[in-house]
Amino acid sequence: MRERLRGVSKLEPLDGVFAAWRRLPHGFRAALPVIVVIALAATYPYYVSSLPTDVPVILAFPDVGACVTIIIFVMMAVGLNIVVGYAGLLDLGYVAFYAIGAYTAGWLASGQFEQVRFHFGSVGISNEQNGIHISIWLVLLCAAILTAVGGILIGLPTLRLRGDYLAIVTLGFGEIIPQFVRNADSIKGFDLTHGTFGISPIDSPGFGEHLNKAIGLPVNYQSSFDRERFFFWTALALLLLAVFCSLRLRESRLGRAWIAIREDETAAGAMGIPLMRTKTWAYAIGAFFGGMAGAYIASFNSGAFPSQFQFNISVFLLCMVILGGMGSLWGVVVGGTILAWLNVEGLANIGSWVNAHTPLNVEVAKYQFGIYGIIIVLMMLFRPVGLIPERRRAREIEEGAGASERDKSVYAVLEAEDPKDN
């Protein structure tokens, strides 16, 4: 068929393009869409100003500053996807990792501890300023590692619990840590977190004088003329790092062990997978990206405030993962982008469009978490595999549904050799 068509359309110029496309190596053809998306995203700051601002329904495309927040939330969703999607451990307290990351940035790169004066590679901060000022690049790494350690500490006692108990314990941690940072402003007179006011200002990333003179990179993002653009590109780089690690991890021995545990913990254990260690790794790596994202956004917002770390955020991140498809990396990136955009400005825009074009008058943004709740429930009821399902997950859920049909018949229950193991 295709041969015949090619014969017919021999003279068409497009055909040559298609033929050339087919001659390209498979790897390149698979990578091209990703490269195009990355290129489009990376050049976004250049063409955003020429995009229309009177689009129906969504009104306008997000500006570069809003995109930074969106990207960082997607990065957190990618991290959560490792825990929830790959390893199948429901984490309802991911916000704790976000908080640990943000506060680590607050401790290591601000004037919070005014009793000491320690500078290491900080940019745009005069050497006279008190407090610990470490280069944000290092702080990102420190925050990520510290959060991973936090993830291990949370994980060790709790990971032997199964399913919903684990969920509720992570929820507990997700509530305790924000309350801790809110209240820890005088531990025996020592101001650790500055209470409800939070830690502010937090230093911003930058490349210092030398690199600035050599290749023109900004000394300090915050004082740079193109502040938002630099934050945007760095955020994109961090997201790509998280996506890349996620991709590689999924194919690794560890990633396959996670998926085995997700599909059947008992069988995985019987096959010799060390359950505790594997699950702890999932927690640690998920926390790693959460912490890094938290530290970065704290630097972007120039502050870490306890009111940012609500249970709602955990559910919001979970909603991103569910919408995209648990375990499906590209799904999470797409679903996360949609939801994060809705959260940052999409809902407000859609709300004002709806109010302007219909007799309704609703504050859509006020009910945002109700909307996320509806998304979660609808997805779970009608498309539990998510928008872009992971192939393996889809099969698993189909099989599960098939088994349930069988379960409905009494005979099958009688035939089944082993009773339901819950």
Place this chain on the structure above:
Amino acid sequence: MAASARTEQQSRLATLFGGRRPSLTSVLGGVFVALLVAWLIVNLVETPSDFFTVMLIGITTGSVYALIALGYTLVYGILQLINFAHGDVFALSGLFASTIVLSLLGLSENTSPIGIAGGLLLTLLIVVAFGLLVNTSIEFIAYRRLRNAPRLAVLITAVGMSFIVQNISLAVFDVNFRSLPPLISESNVFKIGSVTYQWNQFFAVLATIPVLLLLTWLVRSTKQGKGMRAVSQDPDAAAIMGVNVNRTISFTFALAGGLAGVAGLLYLIEFNIRYDTGFELGLIAFTAAVLGGIGNLTGAVLGALIIGLIQAFNEGLGWAAPGSDWTRSIVFGLLIAILVFRPEGLLGERTPEGQ
């Protein structure tokens, strides 16, 4: 000889620690409880009157928590599902009750006692029906379709439902706190020294007891209750034996919803309530249910009283009490500690799930 003596000693030790040899975790747990008791005793010696006043407050709060905790435990017992939406159904019922009492019936502290009693009773009936309806609808809309889905899916749905119900409360009743005028007399039930107990506090305890008795009777002695217990043990076997599983589950949700309605009204009488009260209270009540041993009715009540007391002691005692800023952390810390040290709870049985 020596060997048999050792075995005997071991077995005696094992009996002492509930059939198991003491492990590191149980020793740690024991130390933790001992410290807690020591802290209470110091407070009792330092300020006895405060201690007893606070204890009575704790019992009052605890009995309201018990009603919510029972809702969690009933549903968990039958579906192994943490019904996150339960706390929000409680808050929604409480808000609904405030509308009935204030707008529909127009009760105030000047209404005659018979009017107040009749009005509250009528409100109670309406609110119970309301809670029952909301909870069964949630089950019907969301959980029923997921009967055979992975448990994680149902749990995630429950989280989503919780947000939906919370936002319904927000949409209908807005963000303000609602409270009632002092309808129940604030005169003292008794006064010993400086320890007083007021009727409006005692009312919650007084109202909880018949509800608990009714619930016990329903679960223990009626056919539907027997069906509930059968389904919670083994839904498939229960189905073979002719129990209508879906109807039994709906009945359980109805019971839980009714309890949430009662709790909403009582909480409204004692404290104030707004759209997001249910989230935090729900978690506290869930902790209570886990503390007592989830799935165990007596355990839920016991756990709720303990949590109520811990909360009151934490917020009211003078010596080395962390204070209300830390209540949440303490309750959740306790939850984590129970799940780590004794996942089966105080009265529950050890199950593979909890390990």
